[in-house]
Structures are given as structure tokens and as C-alpha cells.
Amino acid sequence: MTFPLGTRIALALGAAGLLLASLPARAWQADNGDGSYTNPPLYADYPDPDVIRVGEDFYFATTTFANSPGLRILQSRDLVNWRIAGHVLPRLEGGPAFDLQGGSVYRRGVFAPSLRFHDGEFVLAFTMVGQNTRICRAVQVAGPWRCHALDRAAFDPALFFDTDGSAYIATSVGSDGTVTLLSLDKSLTHVTEARKIHYIPGAEGSKLVRRGDWYYLFNAVPRRLAMTISRARALTGPWETINAIDSATSGGHQGAIVDLADGRWWGFVMQDRPSIGRITNFSPIFWRDDWPVWGTPDAPGRVPARVTKPVQGQPPAQPDTSDEFDRATLGLQWAWNHNPDDSRWSLTERPGWLRLNATRADGFWTARNTLTQKGQGPYSRADVKLDLSGLAAGDRCGLGTLGKVNAGIAAVRAPDGTLRLERHTLIDNGDRQAATVVPGPSAALDGNDVTLRLEMDFERAQGRLSWQDGATWKPLGDAFDLVYDWRTGTFQGPQYALFCFNTTKDSPAGHVDVDWFRFTDRR
Incomplete structure (x- = not known):
């Protein structure tokens, strides 16, 4: 039987809604299941976005600071539903220091x-930071x-690659604001001119983006948390500049635009949030006198909270969170x-478990092999089951946050x-100030098995830690602040962290085995 087009679309949207309702709770789902989405598509700290389209696929590269592996790239078919590509x-x-x-x-x-x-x-x-561009x-x-x-x-x-294949890099630093254009040779190995x-x-x-005969230069102005757009008929100028949007009132500052397969354009822009970090919003744009709005x-002039998806028909998707190891x-x-230190962790020593061997460290901040993933809003929770039978005296292994x-909660063997x-x-106060340590x-x-819980409520900017005693969840200590601060901490939003270290120099370290990490966005 052949249904009319409108009926087929309604059936497809209905099926997508049923699929969305049946998915297990993993993370914030921006896809509303009715052909629309709610910003942000990724409710987590994905800063400094750059987004391109290759065929029907979109790719999103983001800053990762000291995290290893570095330079995460995500993939999507509709700018809404994203998976981590690598x-x-x-x-x-x-x-x-990177080690x-x-x-x-x-x-x-x-x-x-x-x-x-x-x-x-x-x-x-x-x-x-401190190295040449790669x-x-x-x-x-x-x-x-x-x-x-x-x-x-x-x-x-x-x-930037121009239509004739010529390669360039535009660069400017916020302490000044001079935009310099570097010309690259065909092998992309040498700078041939700086102007x-x-x-x-x-x-x-x-x-840098080109559309038709116009070159568009997008810049963030951090001191104003705003974005500017400049345009010119030639890369060398002359350029004219307008103010676009800002983080405080209309959506964000660092970002640009990406073309769709059908010729339309869409915008992406980073917005600072005080507890979760820097999120990336996606927005329709339209053209007025050859300026993107x-x-x-x-x-006009703001990122919509809810809007029609730019590409229809793609199923809901999210980056993975839970892990059975x-x-x-x-x-x-x-x-x-x-x-x-790859000699200090394993997924094979005990199949089905993640083993973290305790590393030597003065404290949590300097402990190597802390395994992290992003905290996600507006609310998220992770439960972790641990086998502590391998802990040695002085080991401190458990679950917590890494950030400002x-x-x-550390399991400790006496x-x-x-x-x-x-x-x-531990509250980091920056490189030149001592950290604040709050005893808890x-x-x-009475046994070697324990399940720990970490809750992150970014609407209230509070986190909570608890442990399971039989069938009862018991808090351990008071709620604590969830804080994003570019000047201190990790320059990232709070991350979930699995850790295992030992501060005792004269005793052999043990290990903790992690059975699973289970994540939900349900309160």
C-alpha cells in the first residue's frame, strides 16, 4: 500500500517518537522526536567548536586540553544527534608534564x-600551548x-582552502586582535607568507568561510563574550565588521557557519555556562544583504531554544556514557x-572488569591514570561498582569529579x-596559589564490594556523593559546588573521574577492579 506523502511523514515521525521513548536513559536528548530539537544538542562541555560537512555527514572538532587521547571529533547526519567518531x-x-x-x-x-x-x-x-602549530x-x-x-x-x-586549492591559516590572539593571514605551500608543511x-x-x-564571492571571518571577543562577523571580496581585505551575537543575551561567542547539502546554512556557537562549562548551540541562520543573521x-539575532531540525529523518543518537567494561x-x-601509564591499567587482566593499578602521587590532583568522561546536564548521575579486594595499605581508589x-569518595585500606x-x-586555586583542602x-x-554514586545537578550547580549500604543509599558529606572557571581547575566543566593512587612511598601499591559504570539523566 502506498500512503500519501503527508501520511508517510507523520508515520515516520511517530515511529521516531516511539523509538525515542523506548531508548534507555543515557544522556540529554535534544531530539524531541517530532522533527524539532532543543538546544544544546550536546549538553556538556564541548568548547571551541569547528564543524564541517562532507557529503551527508557533519563533523565536529573540539578542544580537549590535557585529556588523552586528545582532539575529539564527533559525527552527525543532522547537526542534532551526535556520536563520537574518534x-x-x-x-x-x-x-x-604531559605524563x-x-x-x-x-x-x-x-x-x-x-x-x-x-x-x-x-x-x-x-x-x-607553548608549541608550534601542527x-x-x-x-x-x-x-x-x-x-x-x-x-x-x-x-x-x-x-582555510580556497576554491583554487590554495591553503591559508588566519590567526589572532585576544590580547591584541590583529588578524594575520598565513599562506601555506601545497604540501601544507611551510608558511610562505604572513600578512x-x-x-x-x-x-x-x-x-574563515567562503560563500560565493564573499569571504567571511568569524571571531570571538572573549572580553565581551561576543562574536563578530567580517566580510571581504578578497582574503587580504578590505574587511568590514559587524557585531553578531553574544553569550549573555543571544546565544554565544565563538563559532561560525556550516553549509547543508541542499544549499542552506546553519550556525554553531559556543556559550559559557557557570557550572557545566562551555556548551555549543546550533542555530538556523538567514541572509540579509549577504550578511548571515x-x-x-x-x-533575528539569537539562538532559538527550540527549532525544526535542519535535516529530517535521522534517529536519536547520543555519545556513549555507560560502560560494562x-x-x-x-x-x-x-x-x-x-x-x-599503560602498564598501570588493564581490561584483560580480569575480563569484564577495568583494573586500575594504584599509581604513586602526592594527592588527587597529581594522580596519573584518572579516567574521566564529561559531566552532562541538566542533571546526570553515575553509579560505579567496585571490587576492593586488591587494595593495598595506603591506596585511595574511587569515584569523584575532576575540575575546579x-x-x-575514596576507598582506603588501613x-x-x-x-x-x-x-x-580539593578546590584548585590556580598555579600560584595553594589548593583548598576540605576534610570530609x-x-x-564490612566487605570488599561497594557501589558508589555521583550526582551532578547543573541547574542547582551542586554535586552529591553517596554509597550503597545494603539497599540504602547514604550520602557521604555535604553537597559541593559544580564550577567552571577558565582561570583555575582544568579549564573544563566538571568531569566524572575514576581514580586509584597511593601516597605512601614505602609500600607496594594494589589495585581496584571496576565492574561497571552506569549513567542516567533521570533523577
């Missing part, structure tokens, strides 16, 4: 990648990627706090062999 950097390079040896690189590391597709390859430019290339977005360094550092590089082309006070986060003609590799949702406020849970709270309560354990 990471560009299996490990971070640049010195022992948490002799210091740390929290708040540093990988910033503001720029992703393009050229001559059948994905091409990505990024700059690590260009990476891959045939498949999941890799493998091959990378090389240029002879200079381009802050927040905007990689100042524009000036916007405080501008950074440059992105965020929003719709009925509500029954695979030979870690899920793509996971990242270590720095490069891990680092709160956790010298007499008894086990207890201890609450800790403890609870005795």
Missing part, C-alpha cells in the same frame, strides 16, 4: 582545532592521523586526565587490613 592524538607530545611527571598541564594542552576536508582527506590544524591529515576521520609541525605558533588557527589583514580589538578564535526572520578497548567517551572543585570510605574535596567524613566497610 580522536586525532592517541597521546599528547611536548614534554614530561604528569614534574608538573601538570591542566588548563593547557590542546586548544581550538580547525577542521577541513580537502583533496579526499580530513585536514586539521591545532596549536598546543597540521594533521587522515583519509578516515577515525584515523590514523599523520601530523607535522609548522615553524611557528598560530593562536586558534583557522585553516596582517584586519584588526578587531580583543579578537581570537578565528574561522543568527535565528529566524521572526526572531566487557570490550578489549575503552569506549570513545573515556579520556585520561593526562597521558596514562575535585570531590570524591594497615590492619580494614576498609573504609573517605570523602575528600568517613564510613566503615
Whole structure:
């Protein structure tokens, strides 16, 4: 039987709604199941976005700082439903601090990648703090990627290929605002010319896009939490600039636009949130006198809260969260706090479990092999089941947050062999100030198995930690603040963290086995 087009669309939307209702609770679902979505598509800290389209697929590259693997890329068919496609950097390079040896690189590391597709390859430019800009290339977005360094550092590089194949990088830094255009040779290995082309006070986060005869330059102005748009008929200018949107009133600051297969354009923009970090909103745009305008003609100049999906017919999707640790590799949702010591963790020593061998550390902030994934809003919760039978005296292993406020429950084995849970709270005050340590309560354990819980409520900007005693969940300590602060902490929103370290130098370290990590967005 053949149904009329309207009936077929209604049936398809109804089926999508039923599918959405039947999905297990994993994370914020922006797809409303009726052909619309609610911003943000990813309710988590995905900062410094760059988004491109290749055929029917969209790709989203984002900053990952010190997390390893680095430079996460996501994939979508509709700009709403995203999956993690992979990471560009299996490990971070640049010195022992990336291995948490002799210091740390929290708040540093990988910033503001720029992703393009050229001559059948994905091409990505990024700059690590204190290092020269690197260009990476891959045939498949999941890799493998091959990378090389240029002879200079381009802050927040905007990689661009013109219609004749010529390659460029636009760059500006917020402490100044001068936009410099770097010309690259065909091999993308050398800068052949550097030319100042524009000036916007405080501008950074440059992105270059061409539409027809116009070149468009998008810049964030962090001091105003605003975005500017500039345009010119030639890359060298002259450029004219307008203010676009801002984070406080209309949607965000750093971002740009991406074309759809049918010729329309859509916008993406980063917005600072005080508890969860920097989220990325997606918005329709329309054109007025060859200027892109965020929003719709009925509500111009702002990102809509709810809007029709740009591409219809795609099923709901989210990045993975829960993990039973029954695979030979870690899920793509996971990242270590720095490069891990691969001899100190395993998914094979005890199949079906994640084993974390305690690493030597002075405390939580300097502990290597802390395994993280993003906290997700508006509310999320994770339960973790642990087997503590392998803990040695002095081991501190458990579940907590990694960020500005680092709160956790650690299982600790005393010298007499008894086990207890201890609450800790460490508040990072920056590189030049001592961290604030808040002592917490403890609870005795009478067995080797325990289930811990961490709740993140970003609407209330509070987190809670508890443990399961029989059938009863018991809080351990008071609620704590969920805080995003670019000047302190990790420069990221709060992350879930599985940790295992030992501060005792003269005793052998043990291990903790993690049976599962189960995530939900249901209260």
C-alpha cells in the first residue's frame, strides 16, 4: 500500500517518537522526536567548536586540553544527534608534564582545532600551548592521523582552502586582535607568507568561510563574550565588521557557519555556562544583504531554544556514557586526565572488569591514570561498582569529579587490613596559589564490594556523593559546588573521574577492579 506523502511523514515521525521513548536513559536528548530539537544538542562541555560537512555527514572538532587521547571529533547526519567518531592524538607530545611527571598541564594542552576536508582527506590544524602549530591529515576521520609541525605558533588557527586549492591559516590572539593571514605551500608543511589583514580589538578564535564571492571571518571577543562577523571580496581585505551575537543575551561567542547539502546554512556557537562549562548551540541562520543573521526572520539575532531540525529523518543518537567494561578497548567517551601509564591499567587482566593499578602521587590532583568522561546536564548521575579486594595499605581508589572543585569518595585500606570510605574535596586555586583542602567524613566497610554514586545537578550547580549500604543509599558529606572557571581547575566543566593512587612511598601499591559504570539523566 502506498500512503500519501503527508501520511508517510507523520508515520515516520511517530515511529521516531516511539523509538525515542523506548531508548534507555543515557544522556540529554535534544531530539524531541517530532522533527524539532532543543538546544544544546550536546549538553556538556564541548568548547571551541569547528564543524564541517562532507557529503551527508557533519563533523565536529573540539578542544580537549590535557585529556588523552586528545582532539575529539564527533559525527552527525543532522547537526542534532551526535556520536563520537574518534580522536586525532592517541597521546599528547611536548614534554614530561604531559605524563604528569614534574608538573601538570591542566588548563593547557590542546586548544581550538580547525577542521577541513580537502583533496579526499580530513585536514586539521591545532596549536598546543607553548608549541608550534601542527597540521594533521587522515583519509578516515577515525584515523590514523599523520601530523607535522609548522615553524611557528598560530593562536586558534583557522585553516582555510580556497576554491583554487590554495591553503591559508588566519590567526589572532585576544590580547591584541590583529588578524594575520598565513599562506601555506601545497604540501601544507611551510608558511610562505604572513600578512596582517584586519584588526578587531580583543579578537581570537578565528574561522574563515567562503560563500560565493564573499569571504567571511568569524571571531570571538572573549572580553565581551561576543562574536563578530567580517566580510571581504578578497582574503587580504578590505574587511568590514559587524557585531553578531553574544553569550549573555543571544546565544554565544565563538563559532561560525556550516553549509547543508541542499544549499542552506546553519550556525554553531559556543556559550559559557557557570557550572557545566562551555556548551555549543546550533542555530538556523538567514541572509540579509549577504550578511548571515543568527535565528529566524521572526526572531533575528539569537539562538532559538527550540527549532525544526535542519535535516529530517535521522534517529536519536547520543555519545556513549555507560560502560560494562566487557570490550578489549575503552569506549570513545573515556579520556585520561593526562597521558596514562599503560602498564598501570588493564581490561584483560580480569575480563569484564577495568583494573586500575594504584599509581604513586602526592594527592588527587597529581594522580596519573584518572579516567574521566564529561559531566552532562541538566542533571546526570553515575553509579560505579567496585571490587576492593586488591587494595593495598595506603591506596585511595574511587569515584569523584575532576575540575575546579575535585570531590570524591575514596576507598582506603588501613594497615590492619580494614576498609573504609573517605570523602575528600580539593578546590584548585590556580598555579600560584595553594589548593583548598576540605576534610570530609568517613564510613566503615564490612566487605570488599561497594557501589558508589555521583550526582551532578547543573541547574542547582551542586554535586552529591553517596554509597550503597545494603539497599540504602547514604550520602557521604555535604553537597559541593559544580564550577567552571577558565582561570583555575582544568579549564573544563566538571568531569566524572575514576581514580586509584597511593601516597605512601614505602609500600607496594594494589589495585581496584571496576565492574561497571552506569549513567542516567533521570533523577
